[in-house]
Amino acid sequence: MKGAVSSFRAALRFSPQFSESYSNLAIALVDEGYDGGDEAKEQAVGLLRKALGIDSDNEAARETLGELQGSSSACTSEELVFTITGAERGDQQLESSKRRQIAKKFKECGVISVRGALKSAFLKDLKDAQEKSFRDFKKTLARTTDAEERSKGRYEVKTPLAPPFVSRDLLENFAIKGLADEFLQTPRAEIDTLSSVTSLPRTPAQHWHRDAGFLFPGNEAELPPHGVVIFMPLIDVGMKNGPTEFLTKSHIPCRKSREQELKLPDLDVHGNPSGGVWTVDECPWATERFVATGKAGDAIMFDLRILHRGGKNVMDQERPMMYITYVNEWWVDAVNFNTKQTAGFDKYHTSLRKAVARLDSLEYTATLERLLEEKGVNTKALQSGYDFNKHDIGTKATAEKKW
Numbered sequence: 001m002k003g004a005v006s007s008f009r010a011a012l013r014f015s016p017q018f019s020e021s022y023s024n025l026a027i028a029l030v031d032e033g034y035d036g037g038d039e040a041k042e043q044a045v046g047l048l049r050k051a052l053g054i055d056s057d058n059e060a061a062r063e064t065l066g067e068l069q070g071s072s073s074a075c076t077s078e079e080l081v082f083t084i085t086g087a088e089r090g091d092q093q094l095e096s097s098k099r100r101q102i103a104k105k106f107k108e109c110g111v112i113s114v115r116g117a118l119k120s121a122f123l124k125d126l127k128d129a130q131e132k133s134f135r136d137f138k139k140t141l142a143r144t145t146d147a148e149e150r151s152k153g154r155y156e157v158k159t160p161l162a163p164p165f166v167s168r169d170l171l172e173n174f175a176i177k178g179l180a181d182e183f184l185q186t187p188r189a190e191i192d193t194l195s196s197v198t199s200l201p202r203t204p205a206q207h208w209h210r211d212a213g214f215l216f217p218g219n220e221a222e223l224p225p226h227g228v229v230i231f232m233p234l235i236d237v238g239m240k241n242g243p244t245e246f247l248t249k250s251h252i253p254c255r256k257s258r259e260q261e262l263k264l265p266d267l268d269v270h271g272n273p274s275g276g277v278w279t280v281d282e283c284p285w286a287t288e289r290f291v292a293t294g295k296a297g298d299a300i301m302f303d304l305r306i307l308h309r310g311g312k313n314v315m316d317q318e319r320p321m322m323y324i325t326y327v328n329e330w331w332v333d334a335v336n337f338n339t340k341q342t343a344g345f346d347k348y349h350t351s352l353r354k355a356v357a358r359l360d361s362l363e364y365t366a367t368l369e370r371l372l373e374e375k376g377v378n379t380k381a382l383q384s385g386y387d388f389n390k391h392d393i394g395t396k397a398t399a400e401k402k403w
C-alpha cells in the first residue's frame with residue numbers, strides 16, 4: 001500500500017487541480033486493500049501524463065514520471081546517440097524535449113553522443129589545423145606542460161590558442177556548449193583543457209581511468225558533474241581504429257564497502273571479448289559498456305568522473321580527436337598536465353611542494369616578466385587592459401566584446 005500512496009502523493013504535488021480524482025483513486029485503492037505495485041504506478045503515471053499535458057514545462061513532474069516508470073535506465077547506444085536535425089541547425093538550438101532527454105540520459109548514464117555536432121566545412125579546417133599542430137609535436141614527442149603521453153602511443157597535445165581552435169564555431173557550438181552548460185548547471189563554465197588526443201597507428205588499448213575523480217570520494221551524495229569532457233573525432237571511428245569505451249553509470253558514487261569486483265574484457269574488432277581482462281572495483285550499478293563508434297564531427301560528451309579508456313587502434317592510420325573540458329569555475333584540475341614551476345620549486349622540501357604550487361607558478365610568470373623588462377621589453381603591452389570584471393566575464397555581452 002505504501003507504494004501506491006506515495007505514487008499518488010507524488011502525482012498530487014504537481015497538479016492540485018486533479019486532487020479530487022487522485023484522492024478518490026487513492027482511497028479506492030486503500031479500501032480495496034490494494035498493496036501498491038505496478039497497477040498503482042500505472043495509474044499514477046497516467047495521471048501525471050495528464051498533468052504534463054496541461055503543464056508541459058513541469059520539469060519536476062517529468063522527473064517523477066521517470067521515477068514512477070522505474071527508470072532502471074538503459075544506457076545502450078540506441079539510448080545515448082542523438083542526431084542534430086537540419087531544423088535544429090537552422091534554429092541554432094536543440095528541440096526542447098530532445099534537450100531534456102539528452103540531459104536525462106547524461107545524468108543517468110554519464111555519457112551521450114551528439115551526431116553531426118560540427119558543420120562539415122568547419123570540421124575540415126579543424127582537422128587540417130590539428131594535423132599541423134600534431135605534426136609539429138611529433139618531431140619531438142616530448143613530454144612538456146603542453147603535451148602528455150596518455151598511454152603507450154596515445155598523445156594529448158594542447159592546441160594553439162588561435163582559430164579554428166579558439167573560435168565561436170567550436171567553443172560556442174550551440175549543441176555542445178548549450179548542453180555543457182545544462183549538464184554543469186551553470187552558465188559560468190570555463191574551459192580547462194583545449195587539446196587533441198591522437199592514437200598512433202597500432203596503438204594498444206588504454207588503461208581504464210577517470211579524467212578526474214569524485215569531489216568527495218566515498219560519499220554517496222549524487223552531485224552534478226564538476227566538469228564535462230567533449231571528444232570530437234576528426235575521422236570516422238569504428239571498432240578497428242579504437243573507439244573510446246565508457247563504463248556507464250560509473251560517474252555515480254557509492255561507499256567503498258558497496259563496490260563490487262567487475263571484469264572488463266578487452267574487445268576485438270567485432271566487439272567480442274578477446275585478449276586481456278581488466279578487473280576494477282565499481283559501484284553495483286556500473287556494469288554496462290558504451291563503445292563510442294561514430295563519425296567525424298560527432299561530439300561525445302561525458303562526465304569527468306566516468307570510467308573510460310581509449311580503444312585499440314589496429315589500423316595503419318592515426319586516430320585524432322579534439323578534446324575540450326568545460327568545468328565549473330571553482331574547480332582546478334590537479335591531475336592532468338603539470339603547471340609551469342620555477343627551477344626553485346624542485347628545491348623545496350617535497351612535503352611543501354603541494355602547498356606552494358600555485359604561488360610558485362605565479363612566481364614563474366613574474367620572473368619571466370622581470371627578465372624581459374631587464375631586456376627592455378614593455379611587458380604591460382603584452383597584457384590585457386584588464387577592462388573586465390572577473391566575476392562577469394562569462395556574460396554574453398563580454399563574450400561578444402572579446403571575440
Ligand SMILES: O=C(O)CCC(=O)C(=O)O
Nearest residue numbers: 150197243244309310311
Ligand atoms: O583516446 C581515447 O579514446 C581516450 C583518451 C583518454 O581517455 C585520455 O587520454 O584520457
